Amino acid sequence: MVSLAVLALVACFVMIVFAIIPKGFTLTEMFFLYFLIGIFTITLFTILDVNLHWVPLTRNIEGSFAMYICRFIVIPFEILMSVCVLHSHLKTRWRWGLSAAILLLLCVEDRIYLWFGLIVFRRWNEFYSALMYGGFMVFIWGIARWFVGLGRGGFKNT
Numbered sequence: 001m002v003s004l005a006v007l008a009l010v011a012c013f014v015m016i017v018f019a020i021i022p023k024g025f026t027l028t029e030m031f032f033l034y035f036l037i038g039i040f041t042i043t044l045f046t047i048l049d050v051n052l053h054w055v056p057l058t059r060n061i062e063g064s065f066a067m068y069i070c071r072f073i074v075i076p077f078e079i080l081m082s083v084c085v086l087h088s089h090l091k092t093r094w095r096w097g098l099s100a101a102i103l104l105l106l107c108v109e110d111r112i113y114l115w116f117g118l119i120v121f122r123r124w125n126e127f128y129s130a131l132m133y134g135g136f137m138v139f140i141w142g143i144a145r146w147f148v149g150l151g152r153g154g155f156k157n158t
Contacts, residue, residue: 003116004066010109011073018077023084025148033083033144037076040136045071054124063118074109078102082137083144099137106133 023030048055057067082102086095110129113119 001062003118004062007066007069011069014074014077018081021081021084024087025084029144029147030080032147033140034076034080036143037079037140038072041075042071054122055119056122058118067113067118070109070113075106078106079136079140083141086141087144103130103133103137
């Protein structure tokens with residue numbers, strides 16, 4: 001029961017921080033990016049759990065709810081925060097530094113999931129997780145740049 005409470009508290013904290021930070025996206029762009037992140041992360045986590053058995057998820061009810069909170073709220077909002085930071089007008093050093101801090105936070109959260117016994121790393125490690133999260137951040141940032149460019153008429157052939 002502790003893991004569910006702790007991860008629900010983490011989710012509340014992440015949503016509060018997300019609400020506070022300035023965002024350079026419209027509401028439509030953020031919805032698009034959130035659902036895109038959700039689709040990609042849930043698909044990859046399902047493949048890693050069900051198909052490959054590299055990062056199996058706990059099968060008890062409380063642990064499953066705790067991980068669903070993380071996979072539907074915490075991880076997508078943190079990746080969306082990093083994309084907002086990368087898309088901001090901050091200096092390059094600050095953008096990448098803050099994104100690296102969010103990446104470090106995601107890796108620390110993986111350690112929390114392991115500590116609570118919610119996931120197990122088999123043929124997987126923290127480096128692969130960091131690489132996966134970093135890849136998500138850069139990939140979604142590229143999609144965000146493309147999507148925002150479409151709205152501003154940046155990709156029309158004239």
